[in-house]
Each structure stands twice: as C-alpha cells, then as structure tokens.
Amino acid sequence: MDKIYYNGDILTMEDTRTEPEAVLISDGFIAFTGSLKEAVRAAHQPEMTDLDGKTLMPAFIDGHSHISLVAQFSQFADLSGCESFSDIKMRLAAFQKEKKIGEDGAVIGVGYDHNFLKEKRHPDKYILDEVSDHIPVFVLHASGHMGVGNSALLKEAGIDASAPDMEGSRFGRIPGSMEPDGYAEETKALNLLLARVYAKIPGDPKAQIEKAQELYLSHGITTIQDGAASGQDVETLFEAAKEGLLKADVVSYVLVGEEPEKLEQEYAELKKAYWNHLKLGGRKVILDGSPQGKTAWLSKPYAGEEEYRGYPAMEQEKVQTYIRNAIENGVQILAHCNGDAAAQQWIDSFEKAMEQCGVSKEDDLRPVMIHCQTVRKDQLLRMKNIGMIPSMFVDHVYYWGDIHLKNLGEERAEAISPAKSAFEQGLCVNFHQDSPVVPPDMLHTVWCAVNRETREGKILGEEERVDVFEALKAVTINGAYAYFEEDKKGSITEGKLADLVILDRNPLKTPVSELKDIKVTETLKEGETVYRKC
Ligand SMILES: [Zn+2]
Ligand SMILES: [Zn+2]
Structure with a gap:
C-alpha cells in the first residue's frame, strides 16, 4: 500500500535540512522524498494525504523510561500535586474507597514530592497509619527512589528494629532508636516494601501495558524503553508481544540483579532484533x-x-x-x-x-x-x-x-x-x-x-x-543511535521505517516559549496510523 503526504512542512531531521514537498511511503518504509510530482510518478495507486499546513517529522524516540512502571502505576493513586500530608491521606482514603480495597489488598499511592509539601519532609508510618492501621499502605516519591510504608506493611515485610541497612540503601528510624519510621531509601530497602504491596494488586498486566503504550503513542513516541526490567516485566512484555498487542517498538534493558544472562538465553529471539516489536536492548545498572x-x-x-x-x-x-x-x-x-x-x-x-x-x-x-x-x-x-x-x-x-x-x-x-x-x-x-x-x-x-x-x-x-533543531535531534535521530537503529529510524530518509508524527505547528517556526503547546495530531508506526487526536 502506497501513501503520499504533501502540502505541509516536512522536517526530515537530516543535517542537510532539505524540505521536501512530499513523502512517499511504501509497505511501511520511506520510499521517496522530493517533489509531489515525482512522488506521484514513483507511487502505485497511492492514498493521498493532504497535511493541510501541518508538520510531518520523524516519530519521537524515547531516550529512557520505564513502560512497565507506567503500566503498573496507572493502577495506583496519583499523589502528584499533593501539598500536605492531609492531601496525601485524603487521596489515599478516596482511592481505597473507590477501588473497594479490603483486607487482602494494599493501598498504594505514587508521585508525592516532599519538596512541595507544606511539611517539607516525607510522611512517616504514623501518618499512613491514619489511612489504615491494618491494611498495608505504601507511598512512592516522585523520583521513584524513596517511599514510605505504614505499620501494617512494615510488619508484613518483617522490617523491625533488627532490620539492617543494606549497601547503597537505608531505612528511616525513629530518632534515638533503631525502630523503623516507615521511610525506605533507594533500591534494596524500597524493594522489600514494594514486593509486598505489588503482590496484592489485582489486574491484567498486558492490558496495563496496552494502556501505557497508548500514552506514549499520543505523544508521538514509537520507540519506547523499559529501562530497568525485572524478569517478570520481560515476561509480561513477551506475552503482550506474542498476542500482537505491541504497536510501538519496545526495547527492554534488564536490571543487573535480575539475571540478565539467563533472560537473554531464555528469550533468545528478542536479542539484537525486534520480535513482534519487542527487543532486549541490554542491561542496566543503577x-x-x-x-x-x-x-x-x-x-x-x-x-x-x-x-x-x-x-x-x-x-x-x-x-x-x-x-x-x-x-x-x-x-x-x-x-x-x-x-x-x-x-x-x-x-x-x-x-x-x-x-x-x-x-x-x-x-x-x-x-x-x-x-x-x-x-x-x-x-x-x-x-x-x-x-x-x-x-x-x-x-x-x-x-x-x-x-x-x-x-x-x-x-x-x-x-x-x-x-x-x-x-x-x-x-x-x-x-x-x-x-x-x-x-x-x-x-x-x-x-x-x-x-x-x-x-x-x-x-x-x-x-x-x-537550539530547536538540536533539541529535535535529541528526541529523534540521536535517540535512534542509542538503540543502534540510526540506519532504520530517526529521520525521514529513503529506506528508513515510516515511523512518523504529525504536529499542528512546525517547531522550527514556533516562538520558543510556545514549543510546549504544540500538539501531536497523528502518530504513524511503519506507515500505519497508531494514534489520531480526536
Ligand atoms: Zn529510569
Ligand atoms: Zn534512573
């Protein structure tokens, strides 16, 4: 199937900064860029798309994120924007009620930031005990590097005054004692609490991945990272890929503590190349x-x-x-x-x-x-x-x-x-x-x-x-380079994949203060529309 896009600004993101009049897409690849007349001549019964003054450019490439966490976090209470401990408590209580979280569940909130709380500190177990004194409650800081559990969670996780701090990680303590105050800092301490509450969350992980993927696509991103994957994360993505649920390319980097070597052997088909849009990119250390x-x-x-x-x-x-x-x-x-x-x-x-x-x-x-x-x-x-x-x-x-x-x-x-x-x-x-x-x-x-x-x-x-061109390179062609994919993605160049985004304005012609207001109106992965703004 041939498609021609014309009548808009076309940013190829090539250093030559040529601005072709039209782009011809054939079977998911960029087949031609140049004049509209020549594009039509080169095409076979093309579907013509009038850009109507909008801007076509390479789709964005995610330099680093965690699609698995985006997926999981969609299940939790959103604590971003909370300005006090009482805001946090109110949101958690409302969430617990809305989700009907009972004895077997856990109440989890993500995205609070102590820097923006009136109290200028992290909450502690006593604050969270006010949400529930018997159901585990956990809140994760916006950075993802620290969090707090209530007394019920600490008890379930077996964290008491005898729990040691671990390499590169620590628990908060009640002043003058070793009794934990609920605060956990960095990976090892955090994971002891997270593992307890995650296990209690119901839901369909593949459906959550799909929902997360929609978010990326709506922002014009067609190559997504899973930047600190566990064995479980790889398995979920693999299952999603197997069912054909991935529309964007997902590159998974396995955390070194998660036995990446074993996973690389187990999922050999994901190494080096995409399999149903999923690939193992390598490993990650923190x-x-x-x-x-x-x-x-x-x-x-x-x-x-x-x-x-x-x-x-x-x-x-x-x-x-x-x-x-x-x-x-x-x-x-x-x-x-x-x-x-x-x-x-x-x-x-x-x-x-x-x-x-x-x-x-x-x-x-x-x-x-x-x-x-x-x-x-x-x-x-x-x-x-x-x-x-x-x-x-x-x-x-x-x-x-x-x-x-x-x-x-x-x-x-x-x-x-x-x-x-x-x-x-x-x-x-x-x-x-x-x-x-x-x-x-x-x-x-x-x-x-x-x-x-x-x-x-x-x-x-x-x-x-x-400058704007440099910034755009950093989210397109330079992103592709980091995945060893600069020969396939990141610019509108003949022979590359037709991973494209349509914007309502040309970033190079927009006042710099308004760049953040530019809207993605459509996202294409290999020539197919995977997002359209309604
Ligand atoms: Zn990260
Ligand atoms: Zn990080």
Whole structure:
C-alpha cells in the first residue's frame, strides 16, 4: 500500500535540512522524498494525504523510561500535586474507597514530592497509619527512589528494629532508636516494601501495558524503553508481544540483579532484533539516587551540608564486573547516574573494563549514561573518548530546577543537564522523561531544553540552552543511535521505517516559549496510523 503526504512542512531531521514537498511511503518504509510530482510518478495507486499546513517529522524516540512502571502505576493513586500530608491521606482514603480495597489488598499511592509539601519532609508510618492501621499502605516519591510504608506493611515485610541497612540503601528510624519510621531509601530497602504491596494488586498486566503504550503513542513516541526490567516485566512484555498487542517498538534493558544472562538465553529471539516489536536492548545498572531527594552521589557536599554528598549504590569492583560481563556477552549496558561522583564511577569503571576486555571505542559499544544531571564538562570529554552516550533528563530544569538551586547551589544547579556543552563537544546526546517520573511529553522536553525555565519562572543555566533543531535531534535521530537503529529510524530518509508524527505547528517556526503547546495530531508506526487526536 502506497501513501503520499504533501502540502505541509516536512522536517526530515537530516543535517542537510532539505524540505521536501512530499513523502512517499511504501509497505511501511520511506520510499521517496522530493517533489509531489515525482512522488506521484514513483507511487502505485497511492492514498493521498493532504497535511493541510501541518508538520510531518520523524516519530519521537524515547531516550529512557520505564513502560512497565507506567503500566503498573496507572493502577495506583496519583499523589502528584499533593501539598500536605492531609492531601496525601485524603487521596489515599478516596482511592481505597473507590477501588473497594479490603483486607487482602494494599493501598498504594505514587508521585508525592516532599519538596512541595507544606511539611517539607516525607510522611512517616504514623501518618499512613491514619489511612489504615491494618491494611498495608505504601507511598512512592516522585523520583521513584524513596517511599514510605505504614505499620501494617512494615510488619508484613518483617522490617523491625533488627532490620539492617543494606549497601547503597537505608531505612528511616525513629530518632534515638533503631525502630523503623516507615521511610525506605533507594533500591534494596524500597524493594522489600514494594514486593509486598505489588503482590496484592489485582489486574491484567498486558492490558496495563496496552494502556501505557497508548500514552506514549499520543505523544508521538514509537520507540519506547523499559529501562530497568525485572524478569517478570520481560515476561509480561513477551506475552503482550506474542498476542500482537505491541504497536510501538519496545526495547527492554534488564536490571543487573535480575539475571540478565539467563533472560537473554531464555528469550533468545528478542536479542539484537525486534520480535513482534519487542527487543532486549541490554542491561542496566543503577549507581546512585536522585538529586531532588538528596541521594544523588556528588563529588562535593550538598549546599548547606558540611560533608554529606549522597552515596553510591554499589562499589566500583562490582560495577566493573557487570560491565565486563556485558562486553563479553556482546550486549549494551546503561547506567543511572545523577551525581557527578556516580558519573565518575561509571566512566572510570567503563574505561577499566574496556582495557581488561581489550576493546576500544572502535568496537562501538555505545554505553549510555542515563540522566547526567550533574555531569561535568571534563567528564563529557572523557565520555566522548570512549563513545559513551549521554541521555539527559532535561525536564528536571522545569520540574525541580528551583529545588536544585537550594540543594546544589547556583553554580551546580545552572549546570544541570548540560545539553549545549554535550552538543558542542560532539556527543550524540538524547533526551528522556524517565516516565513515570514525568509524562513522556517530548514537546515539553524540547521546550525545556530550549528555554530552561523553572516552575517558578527562573531561567536556569542560560548557556546550556540548545537550539530547536538540536533539541529535535535529541528526541529523534540521536535517540535512534542509542538503540543502534540510526540506519532504520530517526529521520525521514529513503529506506528508513515510516515511523512518523504529525504536529499542528512546525517547531522550527514556533516562538520558543510556545514549543510546549504544540500538539501531536497523528502518530504513524511503519506507515500505519497508531494514534489520531480526536
Ligand atoms: Zn534512573
Ligand atoms: Zn529510569
């Protein structure tokens, strides 16, 4: 089936910046770009689509997110926007009532942020006991790096005064004692609580994946990441793929603690290439926490702190082993790094592991540093030298920029997500939203990267603003590169997949302050419409 799109602005995202008059799609691929006359001549009984002045460009590519978590979180109470403990309690109580959660269930809320609560701290078990003193209650912080359980949950999970803190993770304690106060910080402690409550949630995981996929497609994203998958997540995605439920491409990266090697053998058909739109992209390590939760691992203390600079999630020897293992198995590896000390550990470990494995930049391993919040310019240079990709969570400037000013001080806050520096150094930088942390809204991200305006309206780090074309590259062709798919996706080029998005305005001709208001009107995956705005 041939289709021709014409009569609108066509952004190919090729560096030549040519603006063809028409695009011909044939069997899901871009068959021709150029004049309308030639497109018609090259086509066989084409379906003609008049863009009517709208803009056609390559579909967006998710630099990093967690579709499995987006799917799961849709089942929980939304605590974003809560301004006090009483807001949180009210929302949880209403949710419990609405969902008729009884004795066997659990009440879960996601997305509160202590930075924006009147109390300026995390709730504790006593607050949540007011929601229920016998049903487990759990709330997860917006960063996903910390959360709080009530007394019933702590009891079920067997966490009491004798529970030890674990490497790169800790429990909150009642002052002057070892008694837990309900707070859990970073992966290991969090997972003890999460595992208890997740097991109690009913629902159809495949249907939740489908719903999550719709959200991404509505934002023009046709390549989605599952950026810290468990064995269970891979299985659910595999089942969804088997039933033909995936319309977008999903790339899964397995957390190193989840025995990725075993999964790579078990799901051999997902390695290297897509099978029913699902592929195993590689592995993922988490090296530190979150800057707005003050667990990101910095090289210098947080503002106003004598010594405290966050902490690592694992020791360097272990990181190196994980990297070596990935290199030896020929799979890509990503690392969550927010603090510059974590970034340093990732770069150092990767350099060492490359040396030990006898590989070089020419082996094209494309390791990714996810988030890069406080990565420094000297580190960007070293990343370039080993072919490491920065994937930046540039929305942070808007969502938490004002908090970063307080937590990091002006100099470091202004240098968060140093996108312009990365472009100038010639790195293949891409952008992400880390959904479900923030919505997968690429045009909001483009607006953030170009304007760098905080919630309170301050401009944070003017010199790190990128131009619109660079921002669009970061969410298209550069995203494709991170998945080794730049020959198939990311630009409107003959021979590439017809993964496309139609926008109501041309970002290159829109005032930069209005970039976030541009709407996706249609999304196409391999030439087929997978989303249309009604
Ligand atoms: Zn992360
Ligand atoms: Zn993430």
